[in-house]
Amino acid sequence: MDNGQFVIKVILVLAFAAFAVFLMLPGRGVRHAAIRRLVMVALLGVTVLAVIFPVAVNEVAHFVGVGRGTDLLLYGLIVVFIGNSILVQRRYRNTERQITELARQLAILQAPPPESAGATVEPVVEHPVDTAGSQQPIP
Numbered sequence: 001m002d003n004g005q006f007v008i009k010v011i012l013v014l015a016f017a018a019f020a021v022f023l024m025l026p027g028r029g030v031r032h033a034a035i036r037r038l039v040m041v042a043l044l045g046v047t048v049l050a051v052i053f054p055v056a057v058n059e060v061a062h063f064v065g066v067g068r069g070t071d072l073l074l075y076g077l078i079v080v081f082i083g084n085s086i087l088v089q090r091r092y093r094n095t096e097r098q099i100t101e102l103a104r105q106l107a108i109l110q111a112p113p114p115e116s117a118g119a120t121v122e123p124v125v126e127h128p129v130d131t132a133g134s135q136q137p138i139p
Contacts, residue, residue, distance in 0.1 A: 005065040008075065015079045019086055036087075043080065 025032075050057050050073065057069035066072045 007064040008066050008072075011064060012075060012079065016082070019083050022083075022086070046076075 050069075054069065057072060061067065061069045061072035064072070066075065
């Protein structure tokens, strides 16, 4: 393994491992929303700094073992793209699950009553119970 690229390899592997952990954790709650917002603000900040100080991007790239700053930005773009893809897939699965549940409930609510389908169903008669626990005859 090339020692010059060791740092960037560790950073990329850790980023992908963080996505794997994020994927396994439950996705609902205020905590996940807060983490997503903080990550988005951090990415926005890094992007603004990269535009203002392009030489610094080259220096950071050389420090982590990447030849050029543009290559480092490409690696970052790939990490963000994969993270976004994972997030979109997770939301899609949750939405699909919710739509399936709603469709089932709607089908149950719109189902015709059993007697209209030609089946004969005897009505269920509940016997009232007095406070002593004995059943009273139905008039």
